[in-house]
Amino acid sequence: MAMVPATYFDGRSTHATRVNAWRDEDVLRWRSADDLQEWSAPWTAVEPSARVTGIPFTLRLRDGAHLQIDHDALPADWFPRHHLIERMADWLERRWMAALAGIVVVVVSLFGMFEYGLPWAADRIATHMPASVEHAMGKQSLAALEGRMLMPTSLPPDRQSHLQSVFWHFVNGIHGAPDVRLRFYQAKAIGANAFALPGGTIVFTDDLAKAVPDDAAFIAVIAHELGHQAHHHMLRQVLRSSGVLIVAGMLMGDVTSMGGVAAGIPMFLIDSHYSRHFEEDADRFALDALAQQNIDPMAFVHAMEALERAHPELQGEELRYASSHPLTGERIARATEASTRFRAAHASDGSHASH
Numbered sequence: 001m002a003m004v005p006a007t008y009f010d011g012r013s014t015h016a017t018r019v020n021a022w023r024d025e026d027v028l029r030w031r032s033a034d035d036l037q038e039w040s041a042p043w044t045a046v047e048p049s050a051r052v053t054g055i056p057f058t059l060r061l062r063d064g065a066h067l068q069i070d071h072d073a074l075p076a077d078w079f080p081r082h083h084l085i086e087r088m089a090d091w092l093e094r095r096w097m098a099a100l101a102g103i104v105v106v107v108v109s110l111f112g113m114f115e116y117g118l119p120w121a122a123d124r125i126a127t128h129m130p131a132s133v134e135h136a137m138g139k140q141s142l143a144a145l146e147g148r149m150l151m152p153t154s155l156p157p158d159r160q161s162h163l164q165s166v167f168w169h170f171v172n173g174i175h176g177a178p179d180v181r182l183r184f185y186q187a188k189a190i191g192a193n194a195f196a197l198p199g200g201t202i203v204f205t206d207d208l209a210k211a212v213p214d215d216a217a218f219i220a221v222i223a224h225e226l227g228h229q230a231h232h233h234m235l236r237q238v239l240r241s242s243g244v245l246i247v248a249g250m251l252m253g254d255v256t257s258m259g260g261v262a263a264g265i266p267m268f269l270i271d272s273h274y275s276r277h278f279e280e281d282a283d284r285f286a287l288d289a290l291a292q293q294n295i296d297p298m299a300f301v302h303a304m305e306a307l308e309r310a311h312p313e314l315q316g317e318e319l320r321y322a323s324s325h326p327l328t329g330e331r332i333a334r335a336t337e338a339s340t341r342f343r344a345a346h347a348s349d350g351s352h353a354s355h
């Protein structure tokens with residue numbers, strides 16, 4: 001019979017007694033190392049602890065008494081684990097590396113959920129949202145902005161109607177004529193700026209309308225905003241920052257979370273800006289749309305320069321198009337390249353750009 005070294009606590013004092021334990025049919029017996037004392041307990045009255053590496057294996061006895069045994073010393077047939085799950089759990093519990101790996105997996109999953117899962121879900125919701133819901137959301141956020149951030153325009157009516165007609169001429173020339181509309185506002189808090197709300201309302205501030213040097217530069221800004229709109233950027237960005245609960249709610253079809261998202265739009269306009277990736281997508285859309293309608297993409301550079309002049313406070317290493325549009329030299333460089341290609345194409349086919 002196997003003698004197992006163990007430590008005995010009688011449950012009445014903290015005194016530890018070195019003992020040797022063994023199994024005798026249906027009885028657990030243990031004897032002090034000096035052979036002076038011997039104890040026993042029916043096997044059915046012994047309650048084994050879970051096996052966790054680093055914590056001694058404990059056999060609980062009656063009246064608070066217990067025996068502690070080193071894991072490695074415990075005979076495999078004393079408390080065999082019959083159930084597969086139990087054996088696997090036991091295997092896992094006994095291995096720190098597995099425990100650590102488990103922690104790593106959980107941390108990586110959580111990180112992955114926030115870093116990739118949330119943007120993925122936000123993008124899915126934004127691009128699959130019914131147009132009616134997106135419209136309602138845009139209306140709701142516009143109503144929240146009007147009278148606060150956005151005040152009635154002070155542009156002369158003929159200037160407004162001129163820009164509206166330039167806008168419609170351009171929009172109707174885009175393949176599939178997007179469902180959009182243009183609204184002018186006076187907006188001291190955000191200065192010269194433009195943004196596309198969910199549902200297709202493009203807000204253009206008086207300051208920006210005054211800053212653009214010509215119709216082509218005005219259209220370049222519009223084209224950029226149409227790019228944001230085509231890619232549902234504002235909805236995606238606001239959803240991304242609206243948190244796990246709202247995104248999860250919307251993923252489950254809970255449209256009441258929409259109010260929370262609409263409320264995030266003014267916050268976004270004041271505090272945040274689009275990711276560089278979104279800006280690049282909007283720029284690409286704009287440069288293509290301009291060239292397709294025979295407008296030299298250099299208009300985009302002129303628009304950016306006008307924005308720089310309108311926001312002298314933002315001239316730093318990363319110039320920003322108000323708060324929502326990071327403006328960098330790279331963007332100007334890309335627009336300049338697009339212009340060079342445009343001019344080369346027009347020089348070779350003999351036609352002349354009219355803008």
Ligand SMILES: [Zn+2]
Binds near residue numbers: 325
């Ligand atoms: Zn932008």
